[in-house]
Amino acid sequence: MSAPLTMFEPLTMFEPLTMFEKIWRRHTVTEDDDGQALLAIDRHLVHEGSARGFEILARRGLKVRRPDRTVGMADHIVPTAPGRTALTGFQRAALELFQRNLDGAGVRAFGLGDDRQGIVHVVGPEQGITLPGMTVVCGDSHASTHGALGAYGLGIGASEVAHVLATQTLWQRRPRTMRITVTGDLGPGVTAKDLILAVIGRIGADGATGHVIEYAGPAIRALSMEGRLTVCNMSIEAGARAGLIAPDETTLRYVRGRPFAPAGADWDRAAQDWLGLATDPGARFDQEIRMDATAVAPMVTWGTSPQDVVGVDGRVPDPGQADETRREAMRQALDYLGLVPGTPIEGIPVDRVFIGSCTNGRLEDLRAAAEVVRGRSVAPGVTAVVVPGSTPVRHAAQREGLDEVFRAAGFEWREAGCSMCVGLNGDIAAPGERVASTSNRNFVGRQGPGARTHLMSPAMAAAAAVTGCLTDVRRLIEGRTG
Amino acid sequence: MDPFRTLTAIAAPLPMPNVDTDQIIPARFLRAGRDGGFGRACLHDVRFGPDGEPRADLPLNHPAVQGAQILVSGPNFGCGSSREEAVYALWDFGIRAVIAPGFGDIFYGNALKNGMVPVVLPEPEVAELTARLQAAPGSRLTVDLDARTVSDEDGVARPFAITEFARRRLLEGLDELDHTLSLLPEIDALEQQMRRQWPWNAGLPSPTPSSD
Numbered sequence: 001m002s003a004p005l006t007m008f009e010p011l012t013m014f015e016p017l018t019m020f021e022k023i024w025r026r027h028t029v030t031e032d033d034d035g036q037a038l039l040a041i042d043r044h045l046v047h048e049g050s051a052r053g054f055e056i057l058a059r060r061g062l063k064v065r066r067p068d069r070t071v072g073m074a075d076h077i078v079p080t081a082p083g084r085t086a087l088t089g090f091q092r093a094a095l096e097l098f099q100r101n102l103d104g105a106g107v108r109a110f111g112l113g114d115d116r117q118g119i120v121h122v123v124g125p126e127q128g129i130t131l132p133g134m135t136v137v138c139g140d141s142h143a144s145t146h147g148a149l150g151a152y153g154l155g156i157g158a159s160e161v162a163h164v165l166a167t168q169t170l171w172q173r174r175p176r177t178m179r180i181t182v183t184g185d186l187g188p189g190v191t192a193k194d195l196i197l198a199v200i201g202r203i204g205a206d207g208a209t210g211h212v213i214e215y216a217g218p219a220i221r222a223l224s225m226e227g228r229l230t231v232c233n234m235s236i237e238a239g240a241r242a243g244l245i246a247p248d249e250t251t252l253r254y255v256r257g258r259p260f261a262p263a264g265a266d267w268d269r270a271a272q273d274w275l276g277l278a279t280d281p282g283a284r285f286d287q288e289i290r291m292d293a294t295a296v297a298p299m300v301t302w303g304t305s306p307q308d309v310v311g312v313d314g315r316v317p318d319p320g321q322a323d324e325t326r327r328e329a330m331r332q333a334l335d336y337l338g339l340v341p342g343t344p345i346e347g348i349p350v351d352r353v354f355i356g357s358c359t360n361g362r363l364e365d366l367r368a369a370a371e372v373v374r375g376r377s378v379a380p381g382v383t384a385v386v387v388p389g390s391t392p393v394r395h396a397a398q399r400e401g402l403d404e405v406f407r408a409a410g411f412e413w414r415e416a417g418c419s420m421c422v423g424l425n426g427d428i429a430a431p432g433e434r435v436a437s438t439s440n441r442n443f444v445g446r447q448g449p450g451a452r453t454h455l456m457s458p459a460m461a462a463a464a465a466v467t468g469c470l471t472d473v474r475r476l477i478e479g480r481t482g
Numbered sequence: 483m484d485p486f487r488t489l490t491a492i493a494a495p496l497p498m499p500n501v502d503t504d505q506i507i508p509a510r511f512l513r514a515g516r517d518g519g520f521g522r523a524c525l526h527d528v529r530f531g532p533d534g535e536p537r538a539d540l541p542l543n544h545p546a547v548q549g550a551q552i553l554v555s556g557p558n559f560g561c562g563s564s565r566e567e568a569v570y571a572l573w574d575f576g577i578r579a580v581i582a583p584g585f586g587d588i589f590y591g592n593a594l595k596n597g598m599v600p601v602v603l604p605e606p607e608v609a610e611l612t613a614r615l616q617a618a619p620g621s622r623l624t625v626d627l628d629a630r631t632v633s634d635e636d637g638v639a640r641p642f643a644i645t646e647f648a649r650r651r652l653l654e655g656l657d658e659l660d661h662t663l664s665l666l667p668e669i670d671a672l673e674q675q676m677r678r679q680w681p682w683n684a685g686l687p688s689p690t691p692s693s694d
Contacts (some may be wrong), residue, residue: 026680029672036647038665040672042683048625052566058658068685090513107684131615134683141564141588157566159658165560167662173645175587206584208557239558241587262682270682305500325605329499329556385688422563423509431532443504443562445527 007115011157016280018177019246020212023152023277035174036156040381041073042134042151044070044164045120046107048077048094050139054101064105066168071129072102072109073120076140077425080387080414084112088426105165118390118416121145121358124342125229128258132247137164142358142440143242144235147226149255150213150247150277151159155236158439175241176286178211179279179356182219184294189474191368192227192458193360195219195436196234197299201309203289209239211287214279219293220245225237225254226364233359234440237306246278298473300345301442301455312460312472316343337452338432345470348454351433353384353465354447357421360438361389365458366397370405372462372476378410385412385427387419410465423448436464485596485655486627489578491551492621494639495541495615496528502562503589507571517519520567521574546620554581554611554623560589560600569596579625581632583608594648595658601632601642629651 017025024037031037046053050072057064064070077091078084087095088401095112102109110116121142125131132150139145139161146153156170164170180199183234186192200207205372213235215228223231228245235243245251252271255261262270297311308330310317318341319330334341340349355361355369366386380385386406388394394416395401403413420429423446427433438461442453454470463473511523527597529543530536536543542550553572559582560568569592574662578598583605593600603611614634615621624633627649629638651658662669677684 027672028670028677032645032647034645036660038646038669040669040676049565066685071686129686131682133680139564141562144522155564155588157564157569157588157595159566159592159595163659163662165658167666167669168673169662171647171658171662173647205561208584209558209584209587239561239586260686266682270680273680291493305502307500326499328497332498424512441502441504441562443502445508449508449510449527450532 014478016282017377018283019214019244019277020152020177021235021283023133023135024174026133029169029356033153037172037174037456038169039135039172041137041164041168041170042069043124043129043136044168045124045129045136045138045143046070046072046161047075047120047457048098049176050161051094051097051101052158053139053165056159056162057165058143058292062109062166063123064165067106069168070105070107070165072098072107073112073123074098074299075119076418076422078417079425080417080419080427084415086183091425102325103195115391118388118393119358119361121233121419122361122389122393125149125275126258126392128255128261131255131261131270131477132251133277134257137170141236142233144179144240145229145358147232147235147242147244147250149224150244150274152244153232153242157404172263176211177288178208179214179216179285180289180290181217182215182293183217184219184292185222185291186219186296189298189459189461189477190296191457192223192230194296194299195293196231197301197306197309197455199291200234200238200306201299202291203238205237206239206308210237211240213240213243214285215245222246225250226362229362230359234306237440247274258263274419275449277287285429298457298460300460300470301453302337302345303330304336304442304444305333306455308333310345312345312470314345316341316345333398346472346482347435348470350382350436350454350464350469352429352435353382353461354387354420354435354437354439355385355389355461356389356419357439358389358418359440362388363393363396365395365438366401366402369462370402371457372473373409373411373466374405376466378465382465382468384410384465385414385420387414388416391416403409411465415470422446436461436470483655486578486597486599486652486659488624488626488628489551490622491578492549493548493552493554493611493615494547494554495612496525496553497541497612499556500558500561501522503560503565503568503586506560506568507565512565512567516567516570516574520571521576524571532671541616541619544619549576551576551578552581552623552625554608554615556608557559557583559585560593561586561633562670564588564592566592566596569593569598573598578602581608581611581623597652597655599627599652601625603632603642607640610652614654643686646682
């Protein structure tokens, strides 16, 4: 029997935990002294790129262990042209193989004919498949998106896809923790996308490598669920393993009533549990960063990494003024982008505009873009497309008449899918074309060989579409609100 | 997976930061599958110009480094997407170890699972190695996983850190999946406990009709 406690001892026994630690502990099957743990996985989201994982499984003679925790969604390679009538041979073969794999394993699929089809990281939260406190994995790095609900979302490779299919677990080394606390209010025309681009610009593309980021503070709390999904989505662009936001009333309002969300007495228990996931007062993080939202302007990338970012009211930076270790990379980036140091960001002409992706393809994003576009026209010589993140988003936007706003202005209104975010589905820019994009990566060739990508918010992309150049959206929305 | 103990091989320098997985294997090459020639696709738009000709000024294209099995690159190597094809492309190009000041987390894990060694060294040491390799193309390095060191031709050994979990799997060529399958009773036990405590996290229920 243990010795009796003094009145002070219970206090010293209580260990304040971060939200990440609470989720990690719940899901740990075993953990060694090195911090290497086997984690139980609640949800496995698979897309058409999962073929290799199923192939490894078949070669080993193994079955999908928990088909009821696995969901398939067609998004990466699907065509987005209206009607989706023109499938290439590659697309048809890949989609057929995907469906065969899912059917053979008894896995639920949201394929092209399904009213719930869309980008995996839009559909998961939208359908209530992802819930707070869960571990969620996907063979796509932007699984960090699901952290907006307070779920631990991890992007994994094909070998790990096979491992999760076979065992419903994943080996992970315990990451370090980082809290980014954002105070103040975002100004008019400044969005969650601008905030996360500012974060990446501040800490760098590898600033959070080996870490899980928890976003906190009044500016984060003030974000809608859609805004939080955008922030967590791009955590990977700062090198983070995942991004998390503690569940609160905003989370509960968003989740309640979703098709796969708990209901009745289960809802009450779940909601109470989810609110308890919040980081305990006094819990320690390996790194703490503070930012002021009032200092964030609408942001635009100028280079070939999301860390290459500046306010729209700024100028293309001069490599000569940069740290010596970055100079050559900056020169190469500017050469690829066809930009001259010192050029004002505003006024740089664009050829193409893409509004969509798992970063910014939700209803709130489309509303923000439509607000800028309303009563205006796409500039001559600019091709502009809107690709909703899911079929339900598309239908909801159509019910609100947003499709008409976009079409009237000269935008293409497309079907749901990843589209121009990843050059796998036919939606690419031509070499040398400059793209104003609401996606998450401005890597060399990401949107097609030689394509020049500038990342920005949906409102900023809409402003570029109607003016024909990178434009401070704040000037276009003055007098339109309130 | 074949065991990895020690590798002495030609090392090729690629002095670029943030070499992302889209550069390691551009998306357009994924359609053909691995049989379509991932080795040729590896770093394609870095190695070749728009005209399809090799970039003569790229150290990686120097005749003396052809057949290199070690790549030395800049910070944040393998950042970006989770595509494991980035590892397959490097492997099919002949690379068995990558030395860099840091790696994208997902790439790092994917490399280990395919028997490729991602070696993290401090940035000044990587810069020094890169300078040596550029000055003397075709130079060899030794990656010794037993000793956890990278040595140059002068015998200067630089220690690197790797978890014992990862090191043991590489040294013995162990299959992670086999190991996990032996833990199924423990996995089942945790799942049952979780089902009792958090029933809403269990398998997906039949959905209520979509509002759409």
